[in-house]
Amino acid sequence: MPPETILIILAVIFLIVFLFASLRVIKEYERAVTFRLGRLRGPLGPGLIFILPFLDKMVRVDLRVVTLTIPPQEVITKDNVTARVNAVVMFRVTDPVMSVMTVENHAIATSQFAQTTLRSVVGRADLDTLLAHRADLNEDLAHSIAQQAEQWGVEVPVVEIKDVEIPEMxxxxxxxxxxxxxxxxxxxxxxxxxxxxSEELRDAAITLSEAPASLQLRYLQTLLELGADQNSTVVFPLPMDIVGPLMNAVNRFSGDADKDLDETRTKPGLAVVDRAVESESR
Structure with missing residues (x-):
């Protein structure tokens, strides 16, 4: 085989290997931050990109939302109650260049800052606020973490406190x-x-007092309800308009009898008889 043919074959093989080494496929949810001889080229992708082997360095950055679980933290609340609190942080990269250039590992940095912020925010609240007003604490956490993570090209849309463990006592x-x-x-x-x-009964009494016929109907209804039960004792309620005159007559009669007895005792002829009766009764 002539040397020229061998060189052509080697050149073709080298070109094919170079192309395979230079081509990269970046997915739709990824971006490639590339450096050529240490200088930033900017984010590339999605799709097929071309880099120079041994000259370019590529860092893949995922743009999807990442769910980060904060491990339980020992926290002392404002009212001196020890509690174990954990939370969930959801974040995503909005600026791939800043996430690579400003921080070494944006995920670890976000996790560490979220842990310290969780202890700080919960430590400023009392136990009742921690248990009953979790939404306010979540907003405070999200605002504090997002304000710092924004400098790293990271957006923190959601921060939620998951569990709160307090002593059994x-x-x-x-x-x-x-x-x-x-x-x-x-x-x-x-x-x-x-x-x-009581207010309803008062209104009912006023209504019945204005219509005496309705009071009689109520009386008959009460008798009907008492008769429907199989009771050995029957109670007959009497309206006050019937019982009232009878009680007044009895009171007048008893008052007249007492008055006649007092007048009889005041007579001289019966004084001795009264004393005799009293001594006999003794």
């Missing part, structure tokens, strides 16, 4: 407090119900 105290609060609410609701019932 504090859990029992909170359970007793919740039970007492429920009992208080039950008593308040019962008192309000009694007040409303």
């Amino acid at each position: 504090m859990q029992r105290a909170m359970a007793r407090e919740a039970e007492a609060e429920r009992e208080r609410r039950a008593k308040v609701i019962s008192a309000r119900g009694e007040l409303q019932a």
Whole structure:
């Protein structure tokens, strides 16, 4: 084989190897930050890109949302309660060049800063705020982390506190407090119900007093309800307009009898008889 043919074959093989070594495929959700002899070329992609072997260095940057779990942190709240808190941080790279040029590893940096921010924010809140107003703490966390991560070309859209672990003694105290609060609410609701019932009864009494016929109908309905039950004892309710005159007559009769007895005792002839009766009764 002539030497020229061998050189041509070697040149073709070298060209093919060079092309395979120079071509890179960048996916749609990726960007390639390339450096040529140490100088930045800028982000490339997506699609097929060309780099020079041994001269260009490429760093792939993923633009998708990354879910980062913050490990549990020992935190002392504002009211001196020890708690273990963990959270979830979701972030994504918005500027591939800044994420490579300004920080060595943006994921590790975001994780470490999120841990310190979590301890700081939770330490400024009391236990009730941590348990009942988690949304406000999440917003504060997201704002603090996003403000710092923005300098790295990273956007932090979501920060959520997952679990809050408190001592068992504090859990029992909170359970007793919740039970007492429920009992208080039950008593308040019962008192309000009694007040409303009394107001309704007052209105009903006023309405019945304006129409005596309706009072008689109510009396008959009550008798019908009593007769429907199989009871051995039957109670007959009597309206006050019937019982009132009868009670007044009895009171007048008893008053007249007492008055006649007093007048009889004041007569001289019967004084001795009264004393004799009294001594005999003794």
